[in-house]
Amino acid sequence: MLGLLLLIAPASRTQAQDTAAGPLQTLLQAQADLVANASRGTVQQVLDALIASDLDGVPTLLTRWQARALYQRSSDGLFVYVETEGANPLTLIDIDTGAEVGTASSREVAQLRPNRGVQTVIASALVEFQLSSEDPADRLAALAAISRAPEDFHLPILQDLMATETDDDVLEVAEVLLPRLIIAFDRDDADRVAAIESLAGNVSIAARAALNPLLVTTTEVAASLPDGANIARVLEPGAGLSREAAYAMLVAAELAPPLIPRAQIRETLAAQVVDGRVGGLPVAQLNTEDARDRAYAALVAEGLAPPAPTDAEIDAAVSSHVFYEVYREPSQAVTTAARATLDGIETRVGLFRVLDLSLDGLSLASIYFLAAIGLAITFGVMGVINMAHGEFIMIGAYTGYVVQTLVPDYTLSIAIAIPLAFMVTFAGGVAMERLVIRWLYHRPLETLLATFGISIALQQIVRQIFGTQARPLTPPEWLAGSVSLNDVVSISSIRIAIFLLGVVFFVALWLTLNRTRLGLEVRAVTQNPRMAASMGINPDRINMLTFGLGSGIAGIAGVAIGLFAQVVPDLGSNYIVQSFMTVVVGGVGNIFGTLIGAGMIGGLQKYIEWLNPTNTLAAQTYMILFVILFIQFRPRGIIALRGRAAGD
């Protein structure tokens, strides 16, 4: 058996050299010794040969080599890749074809371990090779790689590239990258300042990321201000820096003895108890800080504990040192320029933030508007408190979900769901009006109770049918992305769609109420049902249709809300209080009012969230408090009806 192996071994060796010698392998074998024992000085020779060959496999080879994934088989000197380091046996892969050439134990192959210097040279060559590629996509990929982990050797390469580059896209990326590299790695401060100033007004995250590291400071303490340090500012103990913090810094710098914290006093005392007494006091008396201090002082006097610094000592230590913040960046010209440029950028960023915030507020406002507009009709125009309004929103969302399970195309299913949701909730609203609400027109507070009953019944029925877990209502793909102006201002497409839907609703509803026969009759019945009836209008029919319209709009709003919120049985109850507030703030009986109310509540909530971004609950709380106070000053809302129509 052993003899057989020995016989085969030389045979396989010749085979490897004959058949597996692809162009890359041949190239490496020509300088096998330089490859296997690469040093910083000699590796360039190999790299030049590789780059000159312009073979497809070169980037992969360089990447693997740098990552120490290139191995050499001891038996025949063949260079191979190993993909999973540490596996046993190792799987060997041909460097030309990528095909498996066999397995070996870790003792039969040698891993090539280029040191840090060689790795840098290889990486540089790799970048250079990619940047010299004919394909602009390769060059862009190389630039992206530089951008992820910039190194000092990238700077000359990039400068060379910019001298010769002709592709506009690549040039654009390179021009963004160049100042970053200059700021980080150039040796000439004048060049760096120029690069910093070239970023003025650039609100991109990359620009801020290039400038911020320059302004990193460390807080230091010394007996006097050091010469030549780039000092950001001097801290005054008591003003910018608390006395305790200042002393803690002295302790950390070992310029003063540490304070003795309360817990340490207790532990020291506990360790020194002898016969139930410590420091001359019985243990039982040590339940006040005062007694403990006295006992500790006694221990210090006996030399059994380190003395705590007195207040006077602390003051003296603090006042005899200076505390200052010093920039990590040594050049003052650079930090000054960076500070000025960054301040300018931050002003612009602030302005864009306001714009972004306004867009957010607008989008939230359109959601509130959609949720509330149906209510503005049923509550605002008819004076009916419909607590089940939220459930109509929820039913609309579930209608969308059901349609999506039947129609797999998302665009088509939304197009079907919107009219269908309207029809379902319109029918529900009409049924509810006929069966319940019309008996209660003269008892408005009781409609609240009856519709609340309907609300919990509907919620529970939906829970029975669909379960409590959230159902997906997926927006079509063309609504999935977002539109961004720059790194600060962006808004998701779905929110734009909801905003547009809100605008469409508003216009359609306004036209319906003001330009159609139905609208005229609705307004007539609202203002004076008896007079309207005597003019030949059937108030029953109008009330029914109005209520159906309000409910139907809630259904459509439900589809829209379901696209970004989770479709759960209590979806609607999350919106009901806000919707009522929107209508009340805006002014009852007026869809313009609802529009303004939604704008105010949405904008206000986003603004408060911005003031306290960690806590959206707090934002809602303060927003509601604001609404309560607002109602004090305009009890009938922003747009109040006047005269008889205001009624009671």
Added chain:
Amino acid sequence: MENSIFVRNRSVPIFIGVLTLLAIAVTVLSEGYGTGALSVSFTKVLGMTLCLCLAALAMDLVWGYCGILSLGHFAFFGLGGYMIGMWLMTARTEQVVRANLQNAVIPPTEAEISAATASQIFSVVGATDWPWMWAASDSLILSLLLVVLVPGLLALVFGWLAFRSRVTGVYLSILTQAMTLALSLYLFQNDTGLRGNNGLSGLQNIPGLETVGQDRISIWFFWGSALALGLAYIGAAWMVSGKFGSIVRGIRDDEQRVRFLGYRVEVYKLFIFTFTGMLCGIAGALYYPQAGIINPDEIAPIASIYLAVWVAIGGRGRLYGAVIGAAVVSLLSTYFTGGRAPNLNLGLFTIDWVDWWPVLLGLGFVLVTLFAPKGLGGLVDVIVRKDRR
């Protein structure tokens, strides 16, 4: 005696009689003092139901008599619970901390005990310091005062703002609902000092009564709840049967006319609103030590709507109606949602009460509103009228 409230309002002696009989019956059947036929947990349910009846009584005063449909009275109820809960939790935790530190080599200072108590209570929300609102939590007397004062003050300020600007009817309802939502959202935040959505827990352990046992404590709380309900009933009956009651009912029926008669409507409404807010605070303070836990979910707007619904089902504008409504609906809800009600098999379809009870309850509200605007209390009218014939 001619003018005594017991004579003028016949429901008072009947109600007090029934309540007394109930208290005696529960005591005789209880585990703590009697045969043990009633479990401790059911005794607690009964005691809690009496507290809900007290809240409903307050709701009836403010809505049934004064016409203010407040959707915020359960918030006052919850606030009362939070006020007593802070004391219960602080005192109980402090006892535990003291017991733990008892064997320390160096006896703990008061500051150390306080700090350890705070860190034990607030570690769940990642804090270690006492928030300002717990300042009174180490004193039972102060906490009991706050049970009344905090809901009362909130009701006073809110009512003053609302009534002053003549917010009435459905607007007021929505505004009170907004207040409730704001309060519950505020309490839901972890950093506002009341342990966020964890709420306060372990409230059934009454400090100083460790040796007594829940079987007796539950009876004591039942007695306390019954006493509070009885006193409140007498007080409410006295309030609504005199001139004050007539004015308040006048405000309900025609606010403008009462104002033109020269009465300061806002003052009456503010008084009723604040007084009932305080009543709800007391009810909550009695309820939550029996429930054992309070969290912001309890204060959610829906709870206040339920309170109104109980009153509507029981019958507005009659004090016993509110009590009957609250007792019947909350006991039935407990029974049907507790999972112990047998499923109803209708052949093709099995009705699982836990799932279908909310549907029936909701439809029940609709039917009562449509067909029995006087609620269950309307039945009493029918019986009384038959008697007289």
